[in-house]
Amino acid sequence: MKNMICFISFFFLFMMSLLNFFMFMICMMNNYSMFLEWEIMSLNSVMIIMSILLDWMSFLFMSFVMLISSVVIYYSKSYMMNEKNLIRFIILVLLFVLSMILLIISPNMISILLGWDGLGLISYCLVIYYQNIKSFNAGMLTALSNRVGDVFILIVISWMLNYGSWNFIFYMNFMKNDWVMMMIMIMIMISSITKSAQIPFSSWLPAAMAAPTPVSALVHSSTLVTAGVYLMIRFNLLLENTIVFKILLVLSSMTMFMAGIVANCEYDLKKIIALSTLSQLGLMMSILSMGMPKLAFFHLLTHAMFKALLFMCAGVIIHMMMDTQDIRFMGGLGKFIPLTSLCLSISNLSLCGIPFLSGFYSKDMILEMMSLSNLNFMIYLLFYLSTGLTMMYTIRLLFYLIINDYNLISIYNLYDEDYIMLKSMMVLLMMSLISGSLLMWLIFSNYYMIYLSLHMKLMVIYVSLMGVIMGYLVSIMYLNFMNKSLKFYKLMSFFSMMLFMPNLSTYGLNIYFMKFGLNLYKNIDMGWSEMYSGQGMYNILKKYFVFYQVYQMNNFKIYLFSFILWMLIFMIMLILN
Secondary structure (H helix, E strand, O other), rough: OOOHHHHOOOOOOOHHHHHHHHHHHHHHOOOEEEEEEEEEEOOEEEEEEEEEEEOHHHHHHHHHHHHHHHHHHHHHHOOOOOOOOOHHHHHHHHHHHHHHHHOOOOOOOOHHHHHHHHHHHHHOOOOOOOOOOHHHHHHHHHHHHHHHHHHHHHHHHHHHHHHOOEEEHHHHHHHHOOOOHHHHHHHHHHHHHHHOOOOOOOOHHHHHHHHOHHHHHHOOOOOOOOOHHHHHOHEEEEEHOOOOHHHHHHHHHHHHHHHHHHHHHOOEEEHHHHHHHHHHHHHHHHHHOOOOOHHHHHHHHHHHHHHHHHHHHHHHHHHHHOOOOOOHHOOHHHHOOOOHHHOOOHHHHHHHHHOOOHHHHHHHHHHHHHOOOOOOOOHOOOOOHHHHHHHHHHHHHHHHHHHHHOOOOOOOOOOOOOOHHHHHHHHHHHHHHHHHHHHHHHHHHOOOOOOOOHHHHHHHHHHHHHHHHHHHHOOOOOHHHHOOHHHHHHHHHEEEEEEEOHHHHHHHHHHHHHHHHHHHHHHHHHHHHHHHHHHHHHHHHHHHHHHHHHHHHOOHHHHHHHHHHHHHHHHHHHOOO
């Protein structure tokens, strides 16, 4: 039964992915897009309409999301083999994909909220899937951070009533000229940076690694964290030449740099990959805030392929190591699991932007377009330092896992014969090799003219080589005296705690808001509000009902008293007359 549901889900999503890619080709070649409206309900003059926007961007993104999710479900068939509730897990993954698709095809803020909230809720269910205290804390951190973005989307929905409709596609030009409507853009930016984990909301992303590894592969490649970037791509017309763009550029560049530094001080395999996702999200957001949405979307798609593959390789390794995630206890894996090591190496090198792998096409173009832009030296420096740090933690990871000596704490059964996992990884391996060049030829029909001096052109290679050398030195323990020496204890704890961001942005701030909410709940919801509305009305009505109940019991004393009272009133009226 479990295997059948896995296979049906995989086959359906894979075929839908191919269909969406075919539709993307038609839309791209014919410059064609569809706007569909479905009237769900009409009451007097109020119409509730479901709108769907189908253009080349939504078809292509849906194709990639469905391909990765189909491969992840097939991978889960082996990875979650001993799971009792595998069907429940697959249903959660399918709901997750459905929420993402609803977000992708929506030009309407209401349906965007449905997809947005669906992603938040189901990600919480998946993060707390392994029911322990660590997963629960990570789930609460994820849910509370994402709620901030949900609240701002709700404010945008109420603010857009000024236009009489929530179809933002039609109002872009009006909003652009209306300074009051810039409020919408600021709120969209805040909700996007919460979902895409930019500073100061970065702390939830490594914490979400408590979820099962197939979920991490899906979440960190094409669904949850990319929702914010996708929303900003759709709203990019409003952002051009505004102060919001400049703020976003600074925040995303800082996120990219911070994630690179922290990844070099981390020893948890899944957290290193999560921090590399954070770094790439910063890169996407920063190039988007320079006014290049197509380029950000291009990197989003190429990144989805090699990042999903990277997480799948990490899942295989963690499985073999009996659930050990510390890279210091690994080593020499290239001799024992060569195919998995090959996939890991190619996905890692694609992340670095090694020529002619998928990451190279998007990353190299982003860095060259950034060099052409009229930016200050600080942003320029942050970009290239972040690129060097990406190379550094990647080489460090490869050394620890594959090249270093056999460093396992006991004898493990290392084998490379789990064909279900290998087949699913091979699909993404092919895409990691070809998707960059394929998408570049399809999306960018006209060529960019990039004219740079020789040294600026070779700057990427210089920085990459420096990153390789630094990664090599760190991995062979030349610079590891920082970890061993107590002099650097505070500095290393500062880096490994993500620059104390969880304490500052989440645990620190949230505790005050939650205490404030508790006081409001006690004093208003359970206090005055109860006294004068719910409980107050209940007490008044209860007293009246008790009185009427006694009155209706046909008690002789009541009738006697009533008769005497009426007789007295009658006598008084006679006397007065």
